[in-house]
Structure formats: structure tokens, C-alpha cells
Amino acid sequence: MELLSGAQMLIRALHDQGITKIYGYPGGSVLHIYDAIFQQQDIEHILVRHEQAATHMADAYARATGKAGVALVTSGPGATNAITGIATAYCDSIPMVVITGQVPSHLIGEDAFQETDMIGISRPVVKHSFSVKHPSEIPGIVKKAFHIAESGRPGPVVIDVPKDMTNPTDKFEYIFPKTVKMRSYNPVSKGHSGQIKKAFDLLINAKRPIIYAGGGVILGRACDELIELAQALNYPVTNTLMGLGGYPGTDRQSVGMLGMHGSYEANMTMHHSDMIFAVGVRFDDRVTNGLDKFCPTAKIVHIDIDPTSISKNVRADVPIVGPAKVVLQEFLKLLKASKVQADKEALKTWWHQIDEWRTRHAGRYLTDDSEKMKPQQVIEMLSKVTNGDAYVCSDVGQHQMFAAQYYKFNKPNRWINSGGLGTMGFGFPAAMGVKVNFPDADVACVTGEGSIQMNIQELSTCSQYNIPVKIICLNNGSLGMVRQWQDMNYESRHSHSYMESLPDFVKLAEAYGHVGIRVEKYEDLEDAMRRAFAMKDKLVFMDIIVDEHEHVYPMQIPRGAMRDMLLSKTERT
């Protein structure tokens, strides 16, 4: 029998769970835990400069690997600083375990120093949370936390640990449970076979089908099944912002991203379809546009692991609750056994129409005679220089949409962005979280001069641990997406959307021991970017000056149908 303190149990349980790295920041309530970390070798702790960054690092690890990442923060401000990161993970269904310190049990409720009700504050943005009541519960709670975070529709789980639960002198028997059994939590393991058959009939008999695939396909590791099914049927596939890479972006059957800033062909194909095969999506408002005008002729099959996603915004004709992988395997079986085949003639006509939309190149950017680079050119260059194979971790704004539109993702888990919450400041720590776990991979942070300043303190963490990410800062001197909306809806009154007194990012990078490169002309871009990626062991901050007048197009017209889009400053559908 092995006796361990609560602090030791926590670290041991993380190790037994297979965790090798955690991201965090110490403080009073977690000092016992940090002392336990100091006295072991199994788990590497990475010290960030702000707790938000720790949560984004853990989150990005999860997005790149599918396994829950772990952040450790202290009580009070440490915990509240972690909230944005927890909410970010929650909105994108990312598995994560966040361990927060808490004041000792006897002080809870006394307004003690650095006390905050973390269970209460985090409640709306966690999948579940635990408060430790006895040190011996810790291994079981850790096991349950990972089980809940990673299974079903994944999400963040908070473990709140009062300081007295980790007291080094109170030791108890350590038993790490092999399995988890919870009567109140049993995520579905397969879809309803009757519903699947019904849906298959719709699928195989469609004349103008589209497969609408989201983040759930990536989270559910169902990309291979999706590709097999789509290709066997020869149906067009559109991906959501969260689903990019779930189906290869350069494949002929991909019509690109759909929604507010989706491609012209994707939105047109959706609107005119007669059958939408939706997998791992939630018919988000950034996808559907006006609900009353949404895809008027389409029957909808909706596969999702979370029943609450189904018929929440758009009524599904055939709902299927189940894991994408298992359900799609069922479809593949039915397809192999089916006497009915997809209607080749109808598909030919449909593809003819789609290709016609596609070859219009509607909504694509144009270079003009202005001196300044177009931001889209930078993303296309990034795609070229990294052979479309980098991990692209994005911040939030115009650059995020340009990256989603112009970087062609052929593999899942490569596109890492805050889609649901839209957290500025996410991209840089996310890139760090990926790079420390995939040291040999090219990892780019696509950002803007606004977003990067929301977590720029992490340049210091990158010095300490030598985390050589490449920061691709599309610097237009303004909060581009805010400015775009102000141009469109507020007669270009740019209220607080410009950035004055920007730092010299090159000198700033150098001050932390990194490399800074400023690029102002397109002809210098390729060479500079190749140099940056060739410096394998250096963080390179590329400050790239781009045209501040550029808008993101296509852009759906608010409350219109999917097909109603602005294609440039002067054209619309």
C-alpha cells in the first residue's frame, strides 16, 4: 500500500492518465501541488506568463491530438484568468481538465484572500466540475474528469482543490481506478439503426445532395469514414469553420467552407440542395444565416452525438444521435449492401451546376495597384511555403477568415482556431501548445496586430522553453473585422478600431531573444517567409504590413438566405 499526500496523488493520477505536460502558474493555494511537481520527473510543467495562455495551450494540445490537455492555476485571480480559456474550449467542445487551487476548506465562504467561487463562476462554461472534499477522492475525480472531458461531446472539466486537500503531511492510500462507472453519465455509443436506414434512403435517392461536415467529425475521429462515404457517393462536401481539414480541402469534391464568410460555391450548393447530410455540426447562426430562408428545398439528415444540437436551430427530418465514426460506418455498410445506387445522371447535372458556380471565382480577392500587400496573398504564401501541411493556429478577426478561406487544409487537427467564442489572444498560446507537443512540425500563428497584443507576454515563455513558433502578423493597423463592419454599417465611422502607438514588433521580438522580420512589399514576402521557416530553433515574429482597406468576402447578407452574399464592395448575388 502506497501512502501519498493529495498533492502527490494529483500529479501521480495525471501521470497514470498518460499526461506528460501541464501548463500553469503557481500561487498560494497550489503551493503544495507545485512542491509535489518539483519532486518528480514524470510530468513537465510549463510556466506561462498569464493563466489564460495556460488554458489555451492545453486546449490547443487537445485540438491537435484529440486528448484532453491540462492546465493548473491558483485560486482567485488565477482561476478567473483561466475562465476565458475554459469558455473558449467549451464553445468548441474541446476536452480539457483545468485544476484550480482553492482556499482551505475552513475558509471557503469567508471571503478569504484570493478566494473565488470557481465552481460557481465556471458553471456555465464547463461540461462538469468537481470540488475535492477529501484527499483520497483525488485519483477517482481525476479519472472521472478525463472520462467526462473526452467522451460524448467533449468539453472542459474543472477540478477545484482546496489547499488543505493537498497538505503534504496528510497521506492516504493511492488507488487509481481502472474504469469509470457513472449512473448519471452514459454517452451514446451507436446510432439508432431504424433512423440510419431512413436517412440512408434520403441519402441515396438525393438528386442535389451536399455533405455538411463540422468539428464533430474531427473530434469524433470520423474523417476517414467521411471521406470514404463522400467519395463512394461522389457527393460535394462543405466544411464548417471548425471542420476544416475533416475533408481534404484540395479535393475536387470539396466546395470549401460555408457560412457567413464561406465560399460562393459552398453557400450556393447548400441553398439549392435537396438533401443536406449534416455530420457533427450544430447549424450555428454563422452558418445558416436567416433561419426562415434556410435551404428551402432540402431534406435534412442530422448526425450528432449531442441530442441538444439536433433540431435546436433547424428542424432535422431524420435526426440520428450517435458518435460520427460509428454512425458513418453503418452508412458505409448500408451503401455496400445497397441495391439502389446514387443517381449518376442527377449528380452529373448537379456537379455541372456546382462547377459553374466554382469557376466564377466569386468573392475572391483582387490585387490592385495599391502599394500594399493583400492579407489573402500572405495566407496563400504561407500555404505555399509550408506545403499546406503546417499547424495553423489563428487568432480572431479578418486574418482568421482569410486563413480559413485561403489555407487549404488537407488533414484534420491542423486548423486550430477559436470558432465558437471567438477569443482574441487565442492564437499565440495555441501555437505554443502545439509546438511543445510537436517539436518537429511547422507551427504558425496567424494573427493581427490587435489579437497578438492580447497575449504578447508569452514571448517570454517562448524564450524560457525555446518554443520556436512562427508568428504571421497581418498588420493593418486596425481591428480589421470591426473596421469592416463599421465601413458597412456605420458609414465608416471607425470608432476605436484603429491601433495607434503600435510597438516596433521586430524590436519587441528581439528584446525577448527572438527574431523579428518586417515585410512591407509582396516581392519580399516569399523570401522572408522561407527564411523564417528555415530557422527551426527560433521564434520568428513576421510583422507583415497589409492593406487596411481589404474586406472579407463573400459575406452573407444578414437575415438573408444562404445564397444571399456580398461578393465585393460593389457586387452582390
Place this chain on the structure above:
Amino acid sequence: MRHILSVLLENEPGALSRVVGLFSQRNFNIETLTVAATDDPTLSRITITTTGIDKVVEQITKQLNKLVDVVKVVDLTEGDHIERELMMVKYKASGAARDEIKRTADIFRGQIIDITPTTYVVQLVGSSKKLDAFIEALDSSHLIEVVRTGVSGIARGEKTLSI
């Protein structure tokens, strides 16, 4: 439409706040809420009455089911069921009103459970509508204070909510 939801959940600290938080977070409305441990002390049972169109109530039920602490959810209004609520009402009871209150309480099968020279407390059990009707039946100028427990409900016959 009005719905009565019965929820079995783990009798754990914080479980109730997750249920209540869900309603405010998602803009669902709660008309009444009652909660207590069941015969199995590890389980609590909540009865919630709410009103909404079918789509909203479907979301409420799904969202409740999604909470990790929730073991089971049933919409009692989907089948035959019994609902009861307990109310205590304090009246100014002097002069003619004293008899009037007593008579009305008898008609409604209520009991007077506290008496002073100037006040009565009437206890009444029944459906929410019956309790409303009792208050309507008496002159509101006598009324001092009302306290209601909120609805508890159970399915009729063989149907049960258990694990």
C-alpha cells in the same frame, strides 16, 4: 403550454445550482421548483413547472438530460399524472371574516393550523389551480401573506421515475 418536469439527480452539493443555472443561462423560465432527497438518500428529486412552446420544452428536457449530475428526466404532462401543491395563507380574521374564512376553508378541505384572536393561518393542499381558486374565493382585503411550496408531481398507475 405548461409542463411539469420530474428530474432525478445525484444528491451532491452544487447539483441543484447546475439545474437552476441552466434555466437562467438559456433563458428558460421556471414557474415553480421543489426539491428534496428521495427514499434513496443519494438521489434528489426535483419537480419543475415551466411553460413554453414544444420546441423550447424539448430543448429544456434535452439540456437537463445533458447535465452530468442528472440521472433521469420525465415530462409528467405527457401522461396521466397527479400534481399537488401545499399553501399556507395568513388572514386577518376578525368580525364577520372569521366565519367566512373558516367556511371557505372547509369547502376547499383546508385546515386552520394557527389561530390568534386576530389571525388565521389556512393550510391547503391541491393542484395549483385549486389553490388559486381558494385565494380568488376570499376577499383579498383580509389576506396578509401567502406561501406556496410549488408543485410536486407523480405519474399515475404503474409508471415510475426511478433508476
